[in-house]
Amino acid sequence: MKILVVDDNKDICMLIQSILLADGYDVESCCNPAEYKEKLAKSKPELIITDMLMSGFDGRTLTKDLKRNAKTADIKVMLMSAHPDAMQICDEIGADAFLGKPFEIDDLVEKVETLLTETPELNGTEQIK
Amino acid sequence: MEANFPHNHLLLKEHVLGNVMQKTPFGFSLVNEDYIFEYANAAWLDIAQKTSEEVIGKNMFELFPETEDQLLSIFDNVKKTKQPFYAPEHSVRLKRGGVMQDVYFNFVYQPIYSDTGDLQYFATVVVEVTDLVGIRSKIRDEEERLRLATESSHTATWDLNLKNSEIFHSPYLNKIFGYDEEEKLTHAKLLTHLVDEDRVNIVEKAFKKALKTGKYQYEARIVDKNGELKWIFTNGKIFNDSSGEPRRMVGVMQNITSRKNNEILLQKSHHQLNTALEATKLGRFDMDYETQQKYNFSPRSLAILGYDPETETIPSNVFEKHIHPDFAAARSEALKRAKETGDLFYQCKIILRSGEVKWIEIYGRLMKNVGEPRPYISGTIRDITTLKEYEKNIKESEEKYRFLADAIPQIVWLAESDGSLTYFNQATMDYSGLNYKKMLEVDGWLDLIHPDERWENKRRWLQSVSQKIPYFNEHRFRNKNGEYRWFLSRAIPHFDEYGNVDKWVGTSTDIDDMKKQDQHKSDFIKIANHELKTPVTTIKGYVQLLKKMRGDSEDKFLVNTLNTIENQINKLNGLMGDLLDISRIESGQLPLHKNVFSLVKLVTETIEDIKAAHSTHKINFELQHISDIEVLADKHRINQVLNNLLTNAIKYSPNATKVDVELLVEDNYAVVSVRDYGIGMDAEELTKIFERFYRVSGKDEVTFPGFGIGLFIVKDIMDRHNGKIWVESEKNKGSKFCFALPLKEKF
Numbered sequence: 001m002k003i004l005v006v007d008d009n010k011d012i013c014m015l016i017q018s019i020l021l022a023d024g025y026d027v028e029s030c031c032n033p034a035e036y037k038e039k040l041a042k043s044k045p046e047l048i049i050t051d052m053l054m055s056g057f058d059g060r061t062l063t064k065d066l067k068r069n070a071k072t073a074d075i076k077v078m079l080m081s082a083h084p085d086a087m088q089i090c091d092e093i094g095a096d097a098f099l100g101k102p103f104e105i106d107d108l109v110e111k112v113e114t115l116l117t118e119t120p121e122l123n124g125t126e127q128i129k
Numbered sequence: 130m131e132a133n134f135p136h137n138h139l140l141l142k143e144h145v146l147g148n149v150m151q152k153t154p155f156g157f158s159l160v161n162e163d164y165i166f167e168y169a170n171a172a173w174l175d176i177a178q179k180t181s182e183e184v185i186g187k188n189m190f191e192l193f194p195e196t197e198d199q200l201l202s203i204f205d206n207v208k209k210t211k212q213p214f215y216a217p218e219h220s221v222r223l224k225r226g227g228v229m230q231d232v233y234f235n236f237v238y239q240p241i242y243s244d245t246g247d248l249q250y251f252a253t254v255v256v257e258v259t260d261l262v263g264i265r266s267k268i269r270d271e272e273e274r275l276r277l278a279t280e281s282s283h284t285a286t287w288d289l290n291l292k293n294s295e296i297f298h299s300p301y302l303n304k305i306f307g308y309d310e311e312e313k314l315t316h317a318k319l320l321t322h323l324v325d326e327d328r329v330n331i332v333e334k335a336f337k338k339a340l341k342t343g344k345y346q347y348e349a350r351i352v353d354k355n356g357e358l359k360w361i362f363t364n365g366k367i368f369n370d371s372s373g374e375p376r377r378m379v380g381v382m383q384n385i386t387s388r389k390n391n392e393i394l395l396q397k398s399h400h401q402l403n404t405a406l407e408a409t410k411l412g413r414f415d416m417d418y419e420t421q422q423k424y425n426f427s428p429r430s431l432a433i434l435g436y437d438p439e440t441e442t443i444p445s446n447v448f449e450k451h452i453h454p455d456f457a458a459a460r461s462e463a464l465k466r467a468k469e470t471g472d473l474f475y476q477c478k479i480i481l482r483s484g485e486v487k488w489i490e491i492y493g494r495l496m497k498n499v500g501e502p503r504p505y506i507s508g509t510i511r512d513i514t515t516l517k518e519y520e521k522n523i524k525e526s527e528e529k530y531r532f533l534a535d536a537i538p539q540i541v542w543l544a545e546s547d548g549s550l551t552y553f554n555q556a557t558m559d560y561s562g563l564n565y566k567k568m569l570e571v572d573g574w575l576d577l578i579h580p581d582e583r584w585e586n587k588r589r590w591l592q593s594v595s596q597k598i599p600y601f602n603e604h605r606f607r608n609k610n611g612e613y614r615w616f617l618s619r620a621i622p623h624f625d626e627y628g629n630v631d632k633w634v635g636t637s638t639d640i641d642d643m644k645k646q647d648q649h650k651s652d653f654i655k656i657a658n659h660e661l662k663t664p665v666t667t668i669k670g671y672v673q674l675l676k677k678m679r680g681d682s683e684d685k686f687l688v689n690t691l692n693t694i695e696n697q698i699n700k701l702n703g704l705m706g707d708l709l710d711i712s713r714i715e716s717g718q719l720p721l722h723k724n725v726f727s728l729v730k731l732v733t734e735t736i737e738d739i740k741a742a743h744s745t746h747k748i749n750f751e752l753q754h755i756s757d758i759e760v761l762a763d764k765h766r767i768n769q770v771l772n773n774l775l776t777n778a779i780k781y782s783p784n785a786t787k788v789d790v791e792l793l794v795e796d797n798y799a800v801v802s803v804r805d806y807g808i809g810m811d812a813e814e815l816t817k818i819f820e821r822f823y824r825v826s827g828k829d830e831v832t833f834p835g836f837g838i839g840l841f842i843v844k845d846i847m848d849r850h851n852g853k854i855w856v857e858s859e860k861n862k863g864s865k866f867c868f869a870l871p872l873k874e875k876f
Binding site: 009011012015016018019022053082083084085087088101102103104105106 | 658659662663665666667669670671673674677678698702706709720722765
């Protein structure tokens with residue numbers, strides 16, 4: 001698994017999944033904490049795209065937990081939010097990229113591509129594109 | 130005259146001559162060349178107070194040794210010159226009757242020669258003139274005394290010949306007219322010094338009168354030789370000649386300048402006093418302290434008491450007669466006090482004969498002068514009826530306003546020009562439960578305010594006070610239950626006629642409920658915005674995905690529809706952003722995230738984005754600066770500002786094809802201007818465009834879409850960057866919007 005999309009809104013999960021699938025990425029999604037934990041335990045993704053404010057679920061805590069854990073610290077995190085000031089929070093919690101909602105799909109694709117190509121050790125892995 | 134005594138007949142006629150000589154009224158003596166007396170007549174002996182026996186045959190200088198010094202040289206001289214010696218009023222010191230005296234003689238020393246030409250005798254003829262000399266010297270003394278007297282009393286004497294205008298005068302006259310004593314004065318010259326007006330009106334008239342009455346008297350002004358204005362007083366008398374014609378005029382003249390000036394001063398101060406009495410409508414009175422009878426009341430004081438002083442007789446106990454019974458006791462008390470302190474003061478009502486009631490004010494002083502038969506009160510009386518009515522009105526009005534201030538639920542307060550608080554209405558106490566007196570102490574009112582806001586509150590208040598500008602503040606006040614509520618305080622300075630603050634009037638309004646509602650509204654908009662963005666994100670995303678997948682389809686309808694949906698969803702997103710911004714601006718919660726960035730790059734990128742979305746207009750960018758321009762600002766917000774101006778420029782110039790953008794540096798500011806060639810605005814519209822919910826209308830009331838809040842947000846963003854925004858515009862020609870940001874160094 002390459003990319004895991006986390007959003008409490010199923011439609012958003014579907015949308016992002018569709019966009020990235022169309023670009024040839026291996027994408028999975030989840031829309032609640034239990035599902036997320038399950039998917040994460042099953043296989044380690046290279047990139048997690050997560051919404052910031054979700055019902056019963058906080059993208060910030062998620063990010064911090066990932067970055068604090070040595071086993072998961074190398075997973076890239078892209079934070080999404082409709083909140084106008086969310087971009088500033090990114091740096092504070094150690095997220096790697098930010099995507100404001102609503103977004104341009106080209107913008108999403110470009111950011112994902114950048115995140116997945118800039119890390120040297122990930123080069124040569126099963127990138128379809 | 131030479132006396133000649135023929136020698137031959139001397140003896141014959143000795144006794145005849147002797148008799149004659151003895152009886153002549155002048156002294157006559159003969160001394161021979163050895164100064165031995167050979168003859169002395171009775172008159173001579175009388176002068177010398179000697180007897181014949183004591184003198185005849187004696188040496189002159191042995192007899193009168195005291196005269197040797199004086200006379201010997203004279204005789205020698207007579208011998209030598211053979212000329213007689215005349216000595217009129219010759220002073221000789223003589224011992225007479227044992228007393229040394231200054232005696233004056235008219236002397237003639239006549240040498241008598243023998244036939245052979247030898248000196249035979251000195252004949253001395255002597256007439257005593259001591260008395261005559263004494264009288265003359267007395268006259269001289271008298272004259273000197275008179276002169277001194279006249280001069281020390283600043284009096285000159287003069288004597289004018291009326292026939293030829295020749296004038297004799299004492300030297301002091303020169304002084305009066307400013308001349309040196311030796312300068313010669315003529316009557317004509319003196320007349321030129323008179324002030325023209327006085328010469329015509331006073332002096333010439335006085336002279337005419339003098340010709341009739343014989344008495345000449347006037348006071349007039351002169352300008353002396355040195356240009357000094359002086360007052361002179363002249364008093365003279367005319368003397369007629371034997372035919373009754375005026376011949377001369379004799380008199381004195383005094384310099385009365387200082388007296389006259391004092392008189393004028395006195396007149397002036399008297400006039401001033403009268404004017405003051407007149408202006409203040411004060412009446413004057415003198416009143417017997419014991420009997421309280423009036424004896425010297427000015428007409429005005431009588432008029433105040435309701436009398437006509439010209440036609441009426443005034444009762445002597447005029448005060449007692451008219452005093453309002455309610456004030457009789459107070460008046461007695463005041464009079465009693467005057468006896469102790471010397472000062473009398475009271476205000477009371479009086480009832481006039483007409484029944485009219487007036488208020489009067491009495492000020493007086495108890496006079497106990499030596500020489501006055503009885504103590505009396507000298508004072509003033511003033512009609513203060515209107516003043517009292519005015520006071521009453523003011524008091525009533527003050528009570529009314531105080532009641533009003535206490536009745537309203539708002540907190541009302543007053544402060545002095547220095548910012549110290551001097552009044553709080555009842556609502557303040559009711560709300561806070563604080564002690565009124567403690568509130569008025571220095572900074573006592575700070576107790577009312579939330580501790581977090583006290584310092585800021587004091588700072589703002591003192592700033593307003595020092596700059597004399599209205600005070601606005603939102604802060605929390607503690608109520609008597611210890612809970613805090615939000616209040617909006619406003620204070621406005623009240624200026625006196627000289628532009629100084631004489632007081633501050635402040636109000637504090639409870640805005641807690643409003644504030645909470647506002648917060649709810651703001652929270653609601655935030656939540657609504659967030660919630661709305663999820664469906665917007667989904668729609669926008671799927672539309673784009675669809676376009677990506679089906680954008681090259683032959684189905685034009687599908688492509689157009691997808692484009693329209695995307696455009697509209699972008700607009701919807703923009704409007705939602707504006708709505709959120711305005712809500713955050715209103716609640717003061719619009720955060721700025723400042724970073725240093727290149728404005729050149731930002732402008733270039735923004736123009737590119739706009740170009741991509743709007744193909745109707747060509748956007749020209751001109752950079753008027755060589756190097757890069759860096760600013761410390763919220764990049765996202767500055768992008769929003771420029772974006773707004775560019776979309777406006779396109780939106781409001783539907784018939785134009787270009788927009789000009791310029792970037793330059795001016796006075797430490799980076800200035801960006803956006804010029805369009807659209808509908809433009811008139812002066813009235815220009816004043817409103819930065820207001821909320823204002824939209825410019827085009828021709829025929831064509832309206833342009835939008836909330837009308839874009840420029841309001843833009844202005845707020847610029848304000849919060851210490852920047853500026855302005856606009857130049859002309860109806861139907863277009864507009865030029867400019868904004869300026871301080872360069873990086875300025876932060």
